[in-house]
Amino acid sequence: MFVPLLEGLDIAAKTIPADALLTQHTLARYLVEERNAHDLFTAKDNQPTVLEDIRLFFQTRAGPDFRQPFECSTDAWNRAPSGPPLH
Numbered sequence: 674m675f676v677p678l679l680e681g682l683d684i685a686a687k688t689i690p691a692d693a694l695l696t697q698h699t700l701a702r703y704l705v706e707e708r709n710a711h712d713l714f715t716a717k718d719n720q721p722t723v724l725e726d727i728r729l730f731f732q733t734r735a736g737p738d739f740r741q742p743f744e745c746s747t748d749a750w751n752r753a754p755s756g757p758p759l760h
Contacts, residue, residue, distance in 0.1 A: 676700070689712055700712070
């Protein structure tokens with residue numbers, strides 16, 4: 674498996690891409706839950722349930738929020754009220 678290749682690397686908060694061959698639940702759990710990394714997997718038509726799950730996720734997902742912060746200066750970010758992110 675791919676895991677031994679990653680053992681000696683600091684991958685926390687890094688995005689690890691993988692081709693369709695490595696698109697597996699065990700690798701995804703390892704990257705996200707054990708190593709605190711992000712995964713970027715490829716899904717092909719020969720993985721019909723995975724591909725359908727992805728399609729369903731994006732069908733029900735809300736659109737992106739492109740609103741800009743009220744000011745763009747560093748000072749404004751330091752004064753910004755704390756609270757939940759704007760979604």
